[in-house]
Amino acid sequence: xxxLTMCVMDxxxxxxxxxxxxxxxxxxxxxxxxxxxxxxxGWTLLLEKDPDIVISDIRMPKLNGLELMRRASGQ
Numbered sequence: 001x002x003x004l005t006m007c008v009m010d011x012x013x014x015x016x017x018x019x020x021x022x023x024x025x026x027x028x029x030x031x032x033x034x035x036x037x038x039x040x041x042g043w044t045l046l047l048e049k050d051p052d053i054v055i056s057d058i059r060m061p062k063l064n065g066l067e068l069m070r071r072a073s074g075q
Contacts, residue, residue, distance in 0.1 A: 003029040006053035009042040009068070011060045019055055039063025046072055 008019045016035045025032055033049045036042035040062040046054065054072070056065040063071075 003031055004052040005033045005049065006030050006055065007034045007036065007042070007045050007049060007051040008032060008055045009036040009039070009045070009060065009065065010057040011037055012057070013037060015057070039065065039068045042068050043071060 006025065008016050010016045010019075016037065020032045020035055030053065033051055034045045036045045037060075039060045042056060042060070042065075043063060045051075046068075054069070056068060058065040060068075
């Protein structure tokens with residue numbers, strides 16, 4: 001595997017930016033391929049990008065992180 005892909009999901013934009021931009025992911029062969037500010041957008045992102053890694057808040061509007069992961073594991 002050349003590199004891993006990752007999506008970051010949180011309803012607090014500063015958290016998304018902090019996780020996505022502060023850590024030098026490329027140094028670890030990880031590419032951030034998308035971010036989402038709520039669970040519904042996160043679900044769409046998972047379907048579109050099929051990331052290897054997901055970092056998600058548990059409490060988000062529209063669809064919480066736990067339900068998001070339940071959906072993802074059922075796919």
